[in-house]
Amino acid sequence: MGQKTALGTLLKAIGNSGQGKVVPGWGAVPIMTVIGLLLLVFLVILLQIYNQSLLLQGFSVDWNGN
Template sequence: MGQKTAIGSLLKSIGNSGQGKVVPGFGAAPVMALIGVLLLVFLVIMLQIYNQSLVLQGFTVDWNGVN
């Protein structure tokens, strides 16, 4: 059996303190939803630039890279 230390007891007490507990409400879900929507908008804009559906002046996309 291993030795019992003060720091080990401290880490054990804070490690499992919230196990099995559920906080009522939405929690971080709205923040994660906002981040997901912003990522989706960013990816759609990148796809439109690549497909040349969204044309930016002085910015061309080809197989050789960005000119």
Template sequence: MGQKTALGSLLKRIGNSNQGKVVPGWGATPVMAFVGAMLIIFLLIMLNIYNQSVLLQGFSVDWNGV
């Protein structure tokens, strides 16, 4: 068996206080859905720029400019 220390006791009280408990309801699901949707929109815009479906003035997406 290991030694008990003050730091270990403090960390155990902080880390395990809500272990196994589930809050009823949706929780953070709407926030995560919004963040996911914004990420998908951002990636679609980047893909359109790369495929030159959206042309930007003075912005080249070829490897010759590197």
């Protein structure tokens, strides 16, 4: 068996203090849902710009950089 040191005891007390604790209810689900939906909208807009189904004035999409 290993030696017990003051540092090891301190680190063990700090590291395991929140283990197994879960916030009751929905927690952060509403916030993560909003962030996920915003990311989805952003990606759809990028896809539409790339496919040229969303046209912007003065903005062309091509591989030559023109």
